Amino acid sequence: MFYNEIAGVKVSALGLGNMRLPKVEGQGEKIDWEKAQEIVDYAMSHGITYYDTAYRYHGGESELFLGEAMKKYPRDSYLLASKFPGHMMEKKENGMMGFTSLLAGRPDTTVDALFHEQLRKCQVDYFDFYLLHNVSEKSVAFYNDPEVGVIDYLMKQKSLGKIRHLGFSTHAVSAETIDEFLTRHEGVFEFVQIQLNYMDWKIQDAKGKVDVIARHGLKIVVMEGVRGGRLAQLPEEQMARLHAIRPEDSAARWALRWLQGIPEVSVVLSGMSTLDQIIENVETFREPNPVSETEKDLLQEVAESMLSWVPCTACRYCTEGCPMELEIPRMIAAYNGLKNGDHMAKYNPAGAEPSLDPGRCIGCGSCASICPQNIAIPNIMRELADMLTEK
Numbered sequence: 001m002f003y004n005e006i007a008g009v010k011v012s013a014l015g016l017g018n019m020r021l022p023k024v025e026g027q028g029e030k031i032d033w034e035k036a037q038e039i040v041d042y043a044m045s046h047g048i049t050y051y052d053t054a055y056r057y058h059g060g061e062s063e064l065f066l067g068e069a070m071k072k073y074p075r076d077s078y079l080l081a082s083k084f085p086g087h088m089m090e091k092k093e094n095g096m097m098g099f100t101s102l103l104a105g106r107p108d109t110t111v112d113a114l115f116h117e118q119l120r121k122c123q124v125d126y127f128d129f130y131l132l133h134n135v136s137e138k139s140v141a142f143y144n145d146p147e148v149g150v151i152d153y154l155m156k157q158k159s160l161g162k163i164r165h166l167g168f169s170t171h172a173v174s175a176e177t178i179d180e181f182l183t184r185h186e187g188v189f190e191f192v193q194i195q196l197n198y199m200d201w202k203i204q205d206a207k208g209k210v211d212v213i214a215r216h217g218l219k220i221v222v223m224e225g226v227r228g229g230r231l232a233q234l235p236e237e238q239m240a241r242l243h244a245i246r247p248e249d250s251a252a253r254w255a256l257r258w259l260q261g262i263p264e265v266s267v268v269l270s271g272m273s274t275l276d277q278i279i280e281n282v283e284t285f286r287e288p289n290p291v292s293e294t295e296k297d298l299l300q301e302v303a304e305s306m307l308s309w310v311p312c313t314a315c316r317y318c319t320e321g322c323p324m325e326l327e328i329p330r331m332i333a334a335y336n337g338l339k340n341g342d343h344m345a346k347y348n349p350a351g352a353e354p355s356l357d358p359g360r361c362i363g364c365g366s367c368a369s370i371c372p373q374n375i376a377i378p379n380i381m382r383e384l385a386d387m388l389t390e391k
């Protein structure tokens with residue numbers, strides 16, 4: 001494992017994201033604790049020091065799991081990052097806050113109660129890294145609101161040693177939103193977590209975001225480095241082009257090596273769901289081996305060949321609120337396959353589970369309002385249903 005730094009702290013270049021831990025079959029987001037512990041233990045014994053979670057990952061179970069999983073390790077042998085879920089909160093009377101979106105229905109709380117709940121769940125006295133979760137065009141007003149006072153409160157916790165380093169994650173559409181937030185709070189944040197991969201370099205202006213963050217002198221933690229697995233499974237034709245240069249390397253390794261070439265990137269998070277994935281990723285981060293300029297150009301060509309794909313990262317935010325319990329990311333993968341003629345085109349809902357039938361979508365739109373990639377999901381469902389009828 002090689003190491004970088006954030007705010008003077010040595011961090012492993014590969015971090016373990018705890019949003020896609022192994023799950024118990026047929027039980028939604030429920031974590032398979034035994035399998036997940038194996039992944040954590042492998043990470044700890046192979047030099048991974050950065051562990052990222054959030055209040056709402058796995059329906060709130062991720063923090064609980066990590067608290068248990070890490071307690072056998074000395075507190076100073078790992079770095080723990082968690083996030084404040086302000087992107088799913090609203091201001092109420094008398095300093096109270098309510099939950100919205102996927103967290104709706106939970107009792108009202110305060111910033112202080114929520115932060116201490118997180119410390120308790122993670123079984124720690126402090127967070128090494130603590131982030132505002134998804135500062136975006138939709139959530140920035142809440143985070144900036146002085147009456148809510150989230151940032152002032154977290155700065156106070158930092159002065160008390162409960163937070164070592166403060167940052168934020170973002171799915172903002174525009175790099176300007178990030179710039180304005182950093183400028184408004186100059187000196188407060190020490191790192192930014194963004195969605196970054198060779199495909200988003202152009203389509204989500206990830207380049208513009210990296211430039212802004214670099215201008216503010218901050219380091220980057222990467223999420224969605226392989227776009228929720230999309231860049232780990234390239235169409236055959238594109239994969240053949242990569243194999244012609246490096247026959248041994250998987251598509252995922254290409255994507256991760258691309259990230260190693262960006263100087264501002266300190267940690268690349270990977271939500272590893274199987275031991276095989278973590279074994280391969282640890283090997284990819286054994287030592288820096290960034291892509292060459294020629295390889296970079298080739299990856300841009302690969303990205304351009306996939307620009308018409310619906311940019312789903314399989315984060316599954318949408319599935320949690322779907323009243324019809326539809327497997328939206330799987331159907332979007334099928335849609336991409338049918339449109340682009342790769343192996344996913346074999347998808348055939350005849351006799352498939354109801355959760356894979358796009359015709360059951362009632363167009364309520366609750367999925368689209370939560371999708372961090374701003375995908376018009378009901379339209380895709382409609383179009384997929386039509387495509388399958390015509391097939």
Ligand code: SF4
Binds near residue numbers: 314328329374
């Ligand atoms: S459609 Fe959007 S919310 Fe749903 S899994 Fe894909 S990226 Fe996530």
Ligand code: SF4
Binds near residue numbers: 324328363377381
């Ligand atoms: S619009 Fe369709 S896919 Fe989206 S939440 Fe509603 S029923 Fe589910």
